[in-house]
Amino acid sequence: MNILVTGGAGFIGANFIFYLQKMHSEDRIVCLDKLTYAGNLSTISATLNNPNFRFVKDDICSREAVFKLFEEEHPDIVVNFAAESHVDRSIEEPGIFLQTNILGTQTLMDACRTYGVERYHQVSTDEVYGDLPLDRFDLFFTEQTPLHTSSPYSASKAGADLLVLAYHRTFGLPVTISRCSNNYGPYQFPEKLIPLMIANCLSDKSLPVYGKGENVRDWLYVEDHCKAIDLIVRNGKVGEVYNIGGHNEMRNIDIVKLICRELNKPESLITYVTDRKGHDMRYAIDPAKIHAELGWLPETRFEDGIKQTIKWYLDNRSWWNEIVSGEYKNYYDKMYGNR
Numbered sequence: 001m002n003i004l005v006t007g008g009a010g011f012i013g014a015n016f017i018f019y020l021q022k023m024h025s026e027d028r029i030v031c032l033d034k035l036t037y038a039g040n041l042s043t044i045s046a047t048l049n050n051p052n053f054r055f056v057k058d059d060i061c062s063r064e065a066v067f068k069l070f071e072e073e074h075p076d077i078v079v080n081f082a083a084e085s086h087v088d089r090s091i092e093e094p095g096i097f098l099q100t101n102i103l104g105t106q107t108l109m110d111a112c113r114t115y116g117v118e119r120y121h122q123v124s125t126d127e128v129y130g131d132l133p134l135d136r137f138d139l140f141f142t143e144q145t146p147l148h149t150s151s152p153y154s155a156s157k158a159g160a161d162l163l164v165l166a167y168h169r170t171f172g173l174p175v176t177i178s179r180c181s182n183n184y185g186p187y188q189f190p191e192k193l194i195p196l197m198i199a200n201c202l203s204d205k206s207l208p209v210y211g212k213g214e215n216v217r218d219w220l221y222v223e224d225h226c227k228a229i230d231l232i233v234r235n236g237k238v239g240e241v242y243n244i245g246g247h248n249e250m251r252n253i254d255i256v257k258l259i260c261r262e263l264n265k266p267e268s269l270i271t272y273v274t275d276r277k278g279h280d281m282r283y284a285i286d287p288a289k290i291h292a293e294l295g296w297l298p299e300t301r302f303e304d305g306i307k308q309t310i311k312w313y314l315d316n317r318s319w320w321n322e323i324v325s326g327e328y329k330n331y332y333d334k335m336y337g338n339r
């Protein structure tokens with residue numbers, strides 16, 4: 001198999017490359033990544049010399065670059081992770097989200113139609129379903145839940161999902177879509193809740209919790225997500241959507257307190273700051289379909305996954321120190337300076 005992984009220098013894409021190399025070492029992997037602020041070549045540096053691996057720095061929105069790559073590689077499978085992925089940034093600057101997340105998806109699918117693929121897989125998010133209320137813990141997102149987005153990020157992901165399904169119905173493109181809940185694990189950019197709190201704790205900086213910290217997310221260890229995508233791409237039904245999540249709901253404030261405890265830092269570091277605009281209250285996935293059809297279940301318990309993740313950030317300070325001391329520092333000062 002020749003597998004094109006877009007966005008493979010980012011958090012989940014890189015972990016997916018590692019997963020493929022562990023489980024299917026016979027496959028050739030081509031990684032296409034623009035290396036935006038969120039992409040980091042050092043994450044995949046150990047694999048750059050692997051003869052079964054090729055890295056290409058380019059933009060999924062560039063028709064010329066994408067078609068040239070398909071002409072050279074003729075991928076059998078395309079897994080599209082490339083996206084602008086941070087909700088807070090989408091509130092500051094929506095345009096790039098529409099461009100990359102919707103038009104980039106279109107460009108990739110046009111190349112798939114032209115050159116032919118066995119599968120185009122779109123990595124989507126549970127955020128396309130909007131949010132659930134905090135007083136109805138009996139409700140979950142299923143694949144039938146209507147799309148109802150809150151942020152420019154989630155709207156752009158929902159737009160892409162609709163386009164993917166349209167390309168299947170209109171052009172017969174063999175597509176699948178997965179909608180996953182919040183991931184955590186190694187190599188996550190420290191603008192997201194868990195790595196941001198770990199990095200700030202380790203630097204004795206304040207821990208900025210939005211609003212009252214009561215928002216609930218359904219956390220999944222990144223390797224479990226990678227396993228689910230691999231199963232869908234190889235055994236999932238064309239034209240179908242699969243929800244991925246772990247029945248592991250936690251309030252933000254409880255996560256932050258847990259990180260403080262694990263790192264022996266005082267809870268007095270916690271600072272409640274102005275809430276995110278349009279902040280979704282609760283996400284919760286019903287993963288019954290992927291369990292019934294593909295036998296997938298999350299394997300990593302949160303208690304273990306969070307310890308492994310904290311240990312990874314302790315052992316790999318240089319990876320994230322480089323990020324927090326570079327261009328990201330300006331972003332942090334802008335977003336949190338007067339919050």
Ligand code: NAD
Binds near residue numbers: 009037179181182
């Ligand atoms: P990330 O921000 O860590 O990585 C995104 C990667 O895409 C980066 O390497 C970046 O350089 C690359 N990229 C961005 N624009 C590009 C472009 N125009 N052309 C080529 N490459 C480009 O994101 P992530 O957290 O790894 O998320 C990956 C995918 O999974 C996204 O589609 C996201 O919507 C989805 N998702 C993420 C989560 C989560 O919890 N992180 C959960 C569900 C779904």
Ligand code: DAU
Binds near residue numbers: 087215216
């Ligand atoms: O649900 C899947 C989504 O999860 C993905 O589609 C997104 O790409 C991914 O970024 C993530 O979105 P969230 O907005 O849920 O993740 P984030 O880590 O930004 O925030 C998690 C929660 O923590 C959210 O309720 C906001 C809150 N938060 C976040 C940050 C960065 C804080 O309280 N303080 C912070 O500093």
